[in-house]
Amino acid sequence: MDIAILGGTGKEGAGLAARWAAAGHAVVIGSRDAARARAKAAELRALTGKSAVTGESNAEAARRGGVIVLALPAAGLAQTLPELAEGCRGKVVVSTVVPLSFGGGRLFTPPPAGSSAEEAQALLPEATVVAAFHHIAAHELSATEHAIECDLLLCGGDAAAKATVAELGRSMGLRAIDVGGLGNAGPLEGITAVLATINRRYKLKNSGIKITGL
Ligand SMILES: NC(=O)c1ccc[n+]([C@@H]2O[C@H](COP(=O)([O-])OP(=O)(O)OC[C@H]3O[C@@H](n4cnc5c(N)ncnc54)[C@H](OP(=O)(O)O)[C@@H]3O)[C@@H](O)[C@H]2O)c1
Numbered sequence: 175m176d177i178a179i180l181g182g183t184g185k186e187g188a189g190l191a192a193r194w195a196a197a198g199h200a201v202v203i204g205s206r207d208a209a210r211a212r213a214k215a216a217e218l219r220a221l222t223g224k225s226a227v228t229g230e231s232n233a234e235a236a237r238r239g240g241v242i243v244l245a246l247p248a249a250g251l252a253q254t255l256p257e258l259a260e261g262c263r264g265k266v267v268v269s270t271v272v273p274l275s276f277g278g279g280r281l282f283t284p285p286p287a288g289s290s291a292e293e294a295q296a297l298l299p300e301a302t303v304v305a306a307f308h309h310i311a312a313h314e315l316s317a318t319e320h321a322i323e324c325d326l327l328l329c330g331g332d333a334a335a336k337a338t339v340a341e342l343g344r345s346m347g348l349r350a351i352d353v354g355g356l357g358n359a360g361p362l363e364g365i366t367a368v369l370a371t372i373n374r375r376y377k378l379k380n381s382g383i384k385i386t387g388l
Pocket residue numbers: 180181182183184185186187204205206207210211244245246247248249250251253254270271272273274307308309310311312313366
């Protein structure tokens with residue numbers, strides 16, 4: 175599958191790219207600066223030994239991707255997504271975005287839409303947004319020599335879109351768990367604030383979530 179990762183120059187996007195490239199997918203790294211995306215793609219080709227990693231501007235990456243992954247900060251969605259609407263039309267858009275603010279007292283700071291995924295869906299009305307990968311730490315993704323110790327919790331309003339994202343998760347060795355409609359994106363994103371707190375308190379970089387009883 176051709177996967178475009180917008181904001182793929184960052185830690186989370188690059189980690190996802192490394193795992194998907196290793197699994198045999200073609201990956202296009204997107205950036206606000208195409209040169210930066212190409213440099214990151216070259217780095218990932220060297221790291222993974224896979225040639226199907228390229229870099230483009232976010233707009234061109236969105237046009238090329240069959241599935242589009244949002245791996246940029248929550249604060250950038252409103253400015254970034256309207257320009258990418260054409261490239262995202264009719265496609266599955268995966269939101270990994272978590273609205274966390276590390277400066278003040280409250281970590282989880284969701285937008286008025288309730289979650290970053292719902293904000294993305296409102297900004298991209300002709301795409302189908304699935305919320306996923308919030309609990310898979312960049313540090314865990316980039317440690318490609320070992321399996322990821324975490325479940326993939328995902329939610330969205332479209333069963334076929336969720337099946338596509340579940341398959342992408344399975345291709346990197348994750349167990350995918352459907353947690354319902356996009357209205358559950360807020361709780362999913364919020365759990366990341368809990369994981370970030372656990373990481374701080376116990377000096378970790380990669381706490382994650384596993385569901386029991388399934
Ligand atoms: N890091 C993790 O462990 C982790 C885990 C789960 C979920 N997430 C979520 O995944 C997303 C990416 O995380 P990250 O740690 O990789 O973030 P990051 O490094 O802060 O940002 C990723 C990329 O987004 C682009 N960007 C930065 N500010 C932007 C803006 N205002 N508008 C548009 N693009 C902007 C930058 O790329 P260019 O400058 O090249 O455009 C940057 O390299 C976040 O929403 C985060 O909450 C992260």
